[in-house]
Amino acid sequence: MxxxxxxxxxxxxxxxxxxxxxxxxxxxxxxxxxxxxxxxxxxxxxxxxxxxxxxxxxxxxxxxxxxxxxxxxxxxxKSSAQLPKEIIFELELIGSDHPGIVRDIFSSLAQAGANVESLRTQTSNAAESGGLIFKANARLSCSYSMNLDSLRTKLEAIAQDILVDFVLK
Structure with a gap:
């Protein structure tokens, strides 16, 4: 075995x-x-x-x-077999970096029932402001019963609060 x-x-x-x-x-x-x-x-x-x-x-x-x-x-x-996936979607996010940005975004996703399959984050210098730009790309999964419009609405609310732009596809 x-x-x-x-x-x-x-x-x-x-x-x-x-x-x-x-x-x-x-x-x-x-x-x-x-x-x-x-x-x-x-x-x-x-x-x-x-x-x-x-x-x-x-x-x-x-x-x-x-x-x-x-x-x-x-x-x-236990096994190398992949569990059957449900709905898979991608999240791309960009905004000004600040402490707690990952927590803010991903707590909303977790509360909505989304699971992180993969996550890549990075920061880079913002030429105009001298601050840092935060970028995240995530692959997420959720059950078929999850309402993606509801998730999008939650993300829009948090995005306004923490000043980030996102694309959910």
Whole structure:
């Protein structure tokens, strides 16, 4: 039986780190299925979903933990099968950055019953004001019974309060 592992990594950015991880996965008969990796501040961070034959799981985990200068967390998932999705939609948002902006937006989405499937945020310098511009792209899911017009109305209200523009599609 195969084990499904969710691996989080964080370490100083350096060439060859992804190759080291991939080599260990391959050496232990595993399959690298999904991942998200990025450079944040001076760190390289990532999330991986790996399947590995059950008899190789412990050896693979030990090999990953042994990679130098890498903080690792490994959790076992129940299955690699994707749950059936309901309604999937995209949210694009831009506005002036301020503390609490993510909380303000995503608490409204959670209260409406929307689930975050993926989220990417970034800030950049605003040329005219000298402040920061906040941008977010999110992939969201919700049940078929959710009223998207109601969700849009909630987002419009919060967008006015925190001065952001959004597109929900």
């Amino acid at each position: 195969e084990a499904v592992l969710i691996v989080t990594i964080s370490g100083p950015d350096r060439a060859g780190l992804v190759e080291q991880l991939a080599a260990q996965v391959t050496a232990h008969g595993g399959n690298w299925e999904h991942s998200r990796m990025t450079h944040l501040a001076d760190r390289f961070v990532g999330l991986l979903q790996i399947t590995v034959p059950g008899k190789q799981q412990q050896d693979l985990e030990s090999a990953i933990y042994a990679i130098p200068d890498l903080e690792v967390t490994i959790s076992q998932a």
